[in-house]
Amino acid sequence: MEQDVATSVKVDPEQPQTRYDRILRKVAKCISYIFFPFFVPVYGVLLFFHVAVLRCQPVSFLFLNLLLAVFFAVLLPLACVYMLKKYGVITSVKMTRKEDRLVPYFCTAISMFIGAVLMYYSGMFVFVYGGLFAGAVCVIVNALVSFWWKISAHTMAMGCWFGCVLNVWCTPPLSLFVDHAVDLLSLLLIMSALVASARLYFEHHTEGQVLAGFLNGVFWGYMVLYFLEPR
Numbered sequence: 001m002e003q004d005v006a007t008s009v010k011v012d013p014e015q016p017q018t019r020y021d022r023i024l025r026k027v028a029k030c031i032s033y034i035f036f037p038f039f040v041p042v043y044g045v046l047l048f049f050h051v052a053v054l055r056c057q058p059v060s061f062l063f064l065n066l067l068l069a070v071f072f073a074v075l076l077p078l079a080c081v082y083m084l085k086k087y088g089v090i091t092s093v094k095m096t097r098k099e100d101r102l103v104p105y106f107c108t109a110i111s112m113f114i115g116a117v118l119m120y121y122s123g124m125f126v127f128v129y130g131g132l133f134a135g136a137v138c139v140i141v142n143a144l145v146s147f148w149w150k151i152s153a154h155t156m157a158m159g160c161w162f163g164c165v166l167n168v169w170c171t172p173p174l175s176l177f178v179d180h181a182v183d184l185l186s187l188l189l190i191m192s193a194l195v196a197s198a199r200l201y202f203e204h205h206t207e208g209q210v211l212a213g214f215l216n217g218v219f220w221g222y223m224v225l226y227f228l229e230p231r
Contacts, residue, residue, distance in 0.1 A: 045128055151212040163221025
């Protein structure tokens with residue numbers, strides 16, 4: 001009887017068994033939440049607000065574009081995910097299954113595209129609204145790949161951020177507007193590595209999926225800005 005009771009109690013592999021594991025789990029969860037893919041475009045907009053050419057702009061102009069980024073990159077996509085879950089289109093708001101990602105991804109891409117267009121017509125600089133365009137393209141690519149492979153959206157968002165900053169740094173005269181670009185790129189690489197480690201810790205992705213997400217973001221973040229920049 002005692003043996004039957006003992007064998008019936010199963011240990012959940014996802015539950016940390018030591019204090020060290022509990023700390024690692026909390027840190028990884030915080031990193032995943034802080035750098036949630038919907039939030040990263042807003043971080044990018046705030047970052048570019050600190051470059052020289054934008055520091056001289058009216059506060060009302062910057063605040064308007066920040067509101068556009070928050071609404072179309074965060075609030076509207078989150079609302080879409082909630083409604084899709086409510087009506088049974090997806091099984092979880094976390095979208096851990098690749099089958100749950102297709103419709104929310106396309107909704108997010110459309111929302112970010114609209115936000116970028118509105119930023120463009122507000123008079124915002126190309127390296128700011130171009131970041132939202134690049135994010136929309138990255139999300140569409142992720143959605144298409146999700147038919148076969150669940151690449152990481154977290155590292156995709158970080159890669160897109162890195163690619164946009166890399167493009168601005170490599171493109172005169174835009175490079176004149178970014179202070180300490182090398183330090184910034186180094187910091188983004190470190191943050192991207194932390195995000196990748198967090199996703200691997202929870203075993204939501206393989207190493208290949210994490211790397212593919214980052215490279216997808218870097219490529220489209222750089223190339224979309226390249227094609228949008230005036231010649």
